[in-house]
Amino acid sequence: MxxxxxxxxxxxxxxxxxxxxxxxxxxxxxxxxxxxxxxxxxxxxxxxxxxxxxxxxxxxxxxxxxxxxxxxxxxAGDPTVPARRQMLEEHLAEVLTEIEAMRCAADALQAKIEYYRSCEQRLALESSIERGNEHEQRKSVPARTGQAEGD
Amino acid sequence: MxxxxxxxxxxxxxxxxxxxxxxxxxxxxxxxxxxxxxxxxxxxxxxxxxxxxxxxxxxxxxxxxxxxxxxxxxxAGDPTVPARRQMLEEHLAEVLTEIEAMRCAADALQAKIEYYRSCEQRLALESSIERGNEHEQRKSVPARTGQAEGD
DNA sequence: GATTGACTTAGAGCGCGCTCGAACTTTTAG
DNA sequence: CTAAAAGTTCGAGCGCGCTCTAAGTCAATC
Incomplete structure (x- = not known):
């Protein structure tokens, strides 16, 4: 073996x-x-x-x-070690930049998810009022945020 | 305008x-x-x-x-808000997983870069000894790490 | 009126990173 | 000994995300 x-x-x-x-x-x-x-x-x-x-x-x-x-x-062996290190350093820098970009976009997605949650509350409330059930109200729902048309 | x-x-x-x-x-x-x-x-x-x-x-x-x-x-409008939220939540979860994978790989690259640095010191030392300059020694260079053939 | 340049559509083409098929040989299990 | 599984090479094909070409329309300038 x-x-x-x-x-x-x-x-x-x-x-x-x-x-x-x-x-x-x-x-x-x-x-x-x-x-x-x-x-x-x-x-x-x-x-x-x-x-x-x-x-x-x-x-x-x-x-x-x-x-x-x-x-x-x-x-090509040992003599290329510095060149290899430099390649990795440059690549690593790009990678860190990209990780940061993704993290930033992920934060925006999280915010959107929360915005959707508030939409869902508002919609649930409206439809229940429409059906005449005016109780069911727990928290005040923030009317409608000015999410700048993102959706 | x-x-x-x-x-x-x-x-x-x-x-x-x-x-x-x-x-x-x-x-x-x-x-x-x-x-x-x-x-x-x-x-x-x-x-x-x-x-x-x-x-x-x-x-x-x-x-x-x-x-x-x-x-x-x-x-398709408001009724799809929950479905949209769910899509975003699932996607966000994948994104966070991937960010973590990249961060982890980036750490490994950083370690490799440092390994290369130690290689460079060793190589520089060896070549200077070879040329008969036995001074120039600052720190003890760790002989040769057992990097398991990663390179 | 002619030209320049930004715009339009429909559809073909491309670079990347695999992915698969065909035809064949070798290894392994019964 | 046979049959199935796993390996080989070579080259074609594919899914993705654009990217570009061709042929034509329209607006503004000389």
């Missing part, structure tokens, strides 16, 4: 498909991967670590082209 | 292209937009507010198909 995994096992562990793993290798993102005598892939722990790193880059939406550039630098 | 903007002006203000604005309208994301007598689009403030909302959805990576569904609900 050596720690060299078949492509299906790697697929299972990483969540990628075997198709995608071959694709990544084809385009130079992964490799070289060991082979059995008959040509089947066997992934070593170092391959796994690299794939996991690629997945982190993917999570942060690095485009494949940049990953290829990074992989090429990595293949 | 009414507050009804031409498509180019809207493009300028939103960062979308005129092409994309027409595309969004075509697929039912935007609309209806007012027209001049000769058929040119004139965007009202309510259109602008909706577009800005769409852009927030896009920032949070809602797929266009979902935006279309949302737009359709909106077009």
């Amino acid at each position: 050596e720690p060299h995994l078949s492509i299906d096992e790697v697929a299972r562990r990483t969540g990628l498909t075997a198709h995608t793993l071959r694709y990544y290798e084809r385009i130079g993102l992964i490799g070289p991967v060991g082979r059995t005598a008959s040509g089947q892939r066997r992934y070593a722990p170092s391959n796994m670590a690299w794939i996991e790193f690629l997945l982190r880059l993917r999570t942060t939406r690095m485009p494949i082209g940049k990953m290829q550039a990074f992989a090429a630098l990595r293949g | 009414e507050p009804h903007l031409s498509i180019d002006e809207v493009a300028r203000r939103t960062g979308l292209t005129a092409h994309t604005l027409r595309y969004y309208e075509r697929i039912g994301l935007i609309g209806p937009v007012g027209r001049t007598a000769s058929g040119q689009r004139r965007y009202a403030p309510s259109n602008m507010a909706w577009i800005e909302f769409l852009l927030r959805l896009r920032t949070t990576r809602m797929p266009i198909g979902k935006m279309q569904a949302f737009a359709a609900l909106r077009g």
Whole structure:
């Protein structure tokens, strides 16, 4: 039981498909991967670590082209360490910017959800009045906010 | 100077292209937009507010198909408010999950950057020793960390 | 009246990131 | 020994989100 995994096992562990793993290798993102005598892939722990790193880059939406550039630098060995670090630093900066943009948009969505909640209260109240049930009133509903037509 | 903007002006203000604005309208994301007598689009403030909302959805990576569904609900008026709220709540939950995933991956990238920095120190030290300059040593460099082949 | 330039529609095309199909070989279970 | 499962290569195809082209209309300027 050596720690060299078949492509299906790697697929299972990483969540990628075997198709995608071959694709990544084809385009130079992964490799070289060991082979059995008959040509089947066997992934070593170092391959796994690299794939996991690629997945982190993917999570942060690095485009494949940049990953290829990074992989090429990595293949060129130690002298490219500064270049690789710089790539990561630039990418990280973009990622942090984007996280902030998403957080900001998420806040706006939260506000909208709350606005909808107030709409629902008002609508419920109006329809109950319409049906003649003028009780059921718990809190005063804020009439109608000036949400600037956002909806 | 009414507050009804031409498509180019809207493009300028939103960062979308005129092409994309027409595309969004075509697929039912935007609309209806007012027209001049000769058929040119004139965007009202309510259109602008909706577009800005769409852009927030896009920032949070809602797929266009979902935006279309949302737009359709909106077009159906008040009774769909609860459904709209639910869509937003579900989407927001996904967004928060994804923000967390990105933040986590970003942390890993930061760690890798720091690892590279230590590599650079070690490499600089080694090459200076190789050249016979055995001074230049400031801090003890941690020999070589066992970064599990991540690189 | 002619030209310039912003606008219109319908529909084709593109870049990205996979995803799948076809045809074949190897491994494994019964 | 056989049959099914899993692997291989090569190349085509797909879904998404635009992006652009072509052909034409209209408004304003020379």
